[in-house]
Amino acid sequence: MKARIKETGEIVDVKFSVHPNPAVEETYWWCKDKQESYHKWELDFGGVNILGDFVDWEQRRYEIAKDIVAYSFSTPMHGVSMVSYIHSCVEVADMLIEELKKK
Incomplete structure (x- = not known):
């Protein structure tokens, strides 16, 4: 382990x-x-995943937020500031990580 x-x-x-x-x-x-x-x-032992690898949650947070931002650029963002939008993407990444940590 x-x-x-x-x-x-x-x-x-x-x-x-x-x-x-x-x-x-x-x-x-x-x-x-x-x-x-x-x-x-x-x-x-808190960050160990089912494969026995230690999860770097800060790295996962970055990767998830980056993927959300990259994907979202394919859809229009009318009337939303870029800073506000990126902040929202990071919040979504944080929520996803909290759910993943429960597993």
Whole structure:
């Protein structure tokens, strides 16, 4: 499973694990590549999609707003200022991202 290390922002593959000593009742997330363990509060799992990739929501916001603006130029915008129109496109992108985050 992919997660972002909160302290560094680095994205790592981790798996849930328990302490190798059965007397220790501690759980953690193990990163095999770095040979390091992390507590749950050290990691952010919030932006991981169903493929296990970390979603860069700011990048998605930009791409969605850009696509909306590009598509909309094919239709007339009578009586609407360009700044107002672009602002509306970004708002639509934000609403779509909020819905996508719920999935």
